[in-house]
Amino acid sequence: MKSIKQEVNDFLYRSMDSHVRIAVTGLSRAGKTAFITSLVNQLLHTSTHQQLPLLSAARDKRLIGAKREPQSNMMVPRFAYDDAMMQLQGAEPNWPEPTRDVSEIRLALKYKPTKRTKKLISSTATLHLDIIDYPGEWLLDLPLLDMEFEAWAESQFAALKGLRLELAKPWLDALQTIDLDAEVSEQQLQEISQLYTDYLKACKDQGLHWVQPGRFVLPGELEGAPVLQFFPCRITDEHKVVRGSNLAMLKARYHEYQTKVVKAFYKQHFSTFDRQIILVDCLQPLNAGYDSFMDMRAALEQLMHSFKYGRSNLLKRLFAPRIDKILFAATKADHVTPDQHANLVSLLQQMVHPAWQTASFENIEISCMSMASIQATQSGFIANNGKSTPAIQGTTLAGDAMTVYPGEVPNKLPSAAYWQKQGFEFTAFRPMSSHHDEPLPHIRVDKVLEYLIGDKLK
Structure with missing residues (x-):
């Protein structure tokens, strides 16, 4: 009963344009957990501190305050905000533990509206803000929905060049030992799948970001499940699949991954987002080298192929929400000197240029910024x-x-x-100390908020 009531309330909020779902993603170590923690922390302190001058509603003293609310989706884990704050505000501040699954947190923002239609109803209005955190690696899987097993396998072999080929050697050696037409051996499939997973994890450890399937490196609740135990193999479209064979099982597991994992993620989460922020750590790839940097750019392009673009009119927002704003944010701006911030934004714009062209053609609003969610220097x-x-x-x-x-x-x-x-020398720093009663120090989180929800607070 409570769930149905909450769904009805969400429908009403959306009909009055007082509900927005913001998705936060980025490849591993981009700083998603730190960003969401800071964003929530800044908003919760709006009634007592003036820390957000670039958020117009706060600057004009129209943002009255914020509070946390129970999330509407009871099947999704709650974002661990309190745990993150404990780590950040300890005697020796540490970065919060990264999330490895979907999580969500909801805020209610009370403000004084400027729009005439809202002012006629009441002198105050409330914006219900859902913030959803999900791994960018999962987003890299969405193109799999349009790929048969053979095409996906071929794409993986085509990528085996340079460092990838070197890292893949144990898996490729094991691949020579399997008879695809023999009766299925779950033990052998598990062993070779593990070697393939180890290869993908090694790619990530070496600063390579394009990994498929993404759930293999961030399995969440699926760790150890047979649906994550398949791997590419060299076959042709004409190869006859023997019933009950190793190949038949590989294809069956791939199909199950497509429908029960990738498509389920799209239906349950991705298709419900209104706005999207993609966090990008440009500095670590600069530190790692050319291959790592270009691999991240390719991964970002793959990410953008998955978005459903388009401006939302009221009816579309009610029944088929679409992402109408995307923000790319270069994180860790405090790890370079302020005179380099403009270069950081320019570099990010270059990295996402192909995606920007596509989004602009679809009349979607897109922007790039640099920021530091929680200041470390x-x-x-x-x-x-x-x-x-x-x-x-x-x-x-x-x-x-x-x-x-x-x-x-x-x-x-x-x-x-x-x-x-010359290269680039990146040094990782601890977060700066902060008092329990003070908002976390940041750089331009308020500018990010203005872009994502500024128009909703009018």
Whole structure:
């Protein structure tokens, strides 16, 4: 009964344009957990602090306050906001544990409306904000819905070049031992699937971001399930599938993965999003090298192929919500000096340029920004041979105080020569200490909020 009542309420909120679902994604280590924690923390402090000058409703003192509400989807884990805050505000602040599954948190934002239609109803209005966190690796799987097993397998073999080919060697060696037409051996399928999974995880560890299937590296509740125990193999479209064979089982598991995992994720979650923010860590790939950087760009392109674009009129929002705003955010802006922030945004724009062209053609609003969800460094200047040089200062993950100039961020896609000549020195820092009664320090989270929900607070 309570669930039905909540669904009715959500329908009414949406009909009055007072409900928005924002999806937060990004590839591993992009900073999703830190971002959602900071976003919630900033909004919860709006009644007592003026920490969001770039959010117009807060700047104009129209944002009265925010509170947490029970989420409407009871089948999705709650985002662990309290646990994250405990880690951030401990005696030695640490970054919160990353989430590895879908999670959700809901806020109610009370504000003074400026739109005449809302003002006629009441002097105050409420925006119900759902924030949904999901792994970007899962989004990389959506193209599988349009691929038969043979086509997917061929795409995986086509990618085996350079470092990928080297990392895949144990799996490729094991692949030579299986007879695809023999009676199914679940033990052998499990062993080779594990080697394929190890290969995908090794790709991620080496800074390569395009991995399929994404659930193999972030399985969530499916860990150990047979639906995650298949792998590519070299076959032709004409290869006759013997009933009860190893190949028949591989294809059956792939089909089950398509329908019960990928399609289910699209139906239950992805198709319900109104707005999307994609967090991108440009700095780690710059640190890792050319292959890692270009692989991330390819992964971002794959990500964007999955979006259903289009502006939402009222009827579409009620019955078939569509993503009408996408924001790419370059995270960890505090890990470079402020004079490099513009280059960071320019580099991100270059990385997502093909996706930007597609979105613009579909009349969707898209933007790029740089930000730091939770500030980890302070910026300043140091004297160097009589000259003043910009620098950042913070505490490394090992607990050492450090002042460093990380280097210049290229404002365009760098060639391989960039890493041969200079490269980039990325140092990971702990979050700065913050008081329990104070909002977390940030850089431009308010600008992100203005883009995502500023129009809903009018």
